[in-house]
Amino acid sequence: MIEYVVDYWDKLGWALIEHLEIVIITLLISIFIASILTIIAIYSRILSEILIHVFSVVYSIPSLALFAMLIPVSGLGKGTAIIVLIAYNQYLLLRNFIAGLNEVEPSIIEAATGMGMTNMQILFKIRLPLSKKALFTGVRLSVVSTIGIATIAAFINAGGIGSVLSDGLRTMNVYEIVWGSILAASLAIGVNAILSKMEKII
Numbered sequence: 001m002i003e004y005v006v007d008y009w010d011k012l013g014w015a016l017i018e019h020l021e022i023v024i025i026t027l028l029i030s031i032f033i034a035s036i037l038t039i040i041a042i043y044s045r046i047l048s049e050i051l052i053h054v055f056s057v058v059y060s061i062p063s064l065a066l067f068a069m070l071i072p073v074s075g076l077g078k079g080t081a082i083i084v085l086i087a088y089n090q091y092l093l094l095r096n097f098i099a100g101l102n103e104v105e106p107s108i109i110e111a112a113t114g115m116g117m118t119n120m121q122i123l124f125k126i127r128l129p130l131s132k133k134a135l136f137t138g139v140r141l142s143v144v145s146t147i148g149i150a151t152i153a154a155f156i157n158a159g160g161i162g163s164v165l166s167d168g169l170r171t172m173n174v175y176e177i178v179w180g181s182i183l184a185a186s187l188a189i190g191v192n193a194i195l196s197k198m199e200k201i202i
Contacts, residue, residue: 012164012183019160019187022078022150026085027143033086034093034138041098042127043119048098055091063088063149067156081153088149089142096141100134101127133199140195147188161187 041048058066066084074080104127112122128135154162161184168176 012179015159015161015164015180016183016187018163019147019150019184022081022085022153022158022160023143023146026082026089026146026150027139029082030086030089030093030142030146031139034090034097037090037094038097038101039123041094042101042123048094052091052095052098055087055094058087059091063152064155067153071156076157078153078158080156081150081158084153085146085149089146092142092145093138096134096138100131100138103134104130136195136199140192140199143195144188144192147184147191151184 037051041051063084066087067080070080070083074083101123108126108130109122112126117125150158150160151162151165154160154164154166161180164176164180164183167173168180
């Protein structure tokens with residue numbers, strides 16, 4: 001077990017870096033898109049319900065099936081993986097973003113409106129500060145979900161930790177399978193623990 005790490009530390013390290021790259025790029029784009037969609041939908045209950053319903057349907061599609069559906073359009077590799085992961089993240093982010101912003105007391109919104117504040121001022125000065133826990137929860141769930149699903153993306157040549165697992169399954173290398181699993185689980189558990197602590201602080 002230890003000998004495998006000593007002999008192939010560079011392979012494991014590179015897989016980890018690739019995985020983090022996919023997760024970070026996905027998260028940044030996902031939050032940007034979800035923020036825009038949230039601002040558009042926050043003042044229309046019908047639109048917000050439609051968006052959440054649409055992305056809940058997307059989220060229910062098995063990841064391998066969604067990867068396969070996009071391959072003819074965007075090909076193999078990280079690009080397709082990131083597109084799929086962004087689509088999955090929209091459900092988790094939108095659900096928490098919209099719910100958090102809508103949970104702000106109506107009386108506070110009315111008072112702010114009475115003071116002459118615009119909708120944008122209310123959003124950025126009232127709604128966002130009061131709903132930051134729900135927003136952060138959405139981000140945390142999105143990160144952990146992305147780490148897990150990105151592992152499967154190795155089957156479309158996206159790289160990352162999943163490539164270690166797929167190589168191990170292909171060659172029936174038990175050590176490779178075990179260390180790939182440990183690396184993926186440790187990353188997800190570690191990131192979740194860090195973000196959970198941060199969530200309690202804010």
